[in-house]
Each structure stands twice: as C-alpha cells, then as structure tokens.
Amino acid sequence: MIREISAEETGKLRECMESLAAHHNRVSVNFQGCYPFAPITDNLRRFSRELTEGRCRIAAAEEDGKIIGFCKADNHDGLGKLDYLIVLEEYRGRGCGRELMDWAMRIFKDAHAARVEVKVVDGNEAIRFYEAYGFRVNSHFLTYIEGRQQADLPEKV
Secondary structure, eight states: OOEOGGEEEEEEEGHHHHHHHHHHHOOOOOOOTTOOOSHHHHHHHHHHHHHTTTTEEEEEEEEEEEEEEEEEEEEEETTEEEEEHHHHHHGGGGSSHHHHHHHHHHHHHHHSSSSSEOOOOTTTTTHHHHHHHOOOOOOOHHHOOOOOOGGSOOOOO
C-alpha cells in the first residue's frame, strides 16, 4: 500500500534511510564509506520541516504496518526533484519502487513541472530504473571531500 505521510511520521523512515546509506556505501564508485553526508536525524528533521512548510511530499510503501520504502518529491518553480526513492532490499522486486515512482511522476505532472531531476550515486544500478522512465544523464556532479586522499578511493573497475 502506498500512502502520503505527515510531518509527524518522518521518524518512521529511519530504517529506509539507514538502508539507503548502507547501499550507497556499498556501490559508490568513489565515495564508499562517506554516506550519509548529513546525519540521518538531521535529514529526517528537514523532511518534517519541508512537509510542514508544503515544500515537499513524501509517499511511503507499507506492508503489515511497516514502512518498507518511500519517495520524496519536491517541486519548485516548474522544477521537480525526486529527492529520495528507496525500497528495503528484502522487499524489492514486488513493484513497490514502480508504485512510488508512478506516484512521484503524477505529483510532478499535476504540478506542471517542466523538468524533473534525480541524482544517482555513481555505481548505483538504479540508474537503469530511472532510464526506463525516460530520464537521461544530463551532467556529471563532481564532489570533493576535504581530507579524502586519492589513496583512500577505490580503484575504478
């Protein structure tokens, strides 16, 4: 079941956020071990604030009362931003990701977003999922982290 959540419920997203951080740390080509950049608690507080202010909407996929995935959609001045889409690994392959993505795309369409963006961690196979919805690489977003030496980075395969 997919439903929108309220600002008071953002704490229920913690397990999904922890799973996403672990996934990024596993698949990131250049920044394994760096996720999340901000503490999960700070992100959840930000989600709550943005929901309260009407700056985003969040839908959650639930099974037996447990949140097993969620999607955060932001839309400002004709630009849609798919900020998060995560389904816990043990629940993947059941169509939850597709339902959450379809929900987000309806949100963007209803808000008349002329463009929708999503950032994907380099090395994340989810890029194929987004490409199936018509997303294409527009640019490469480069990040520098102070103190992270070249020797600390994994070799590209």
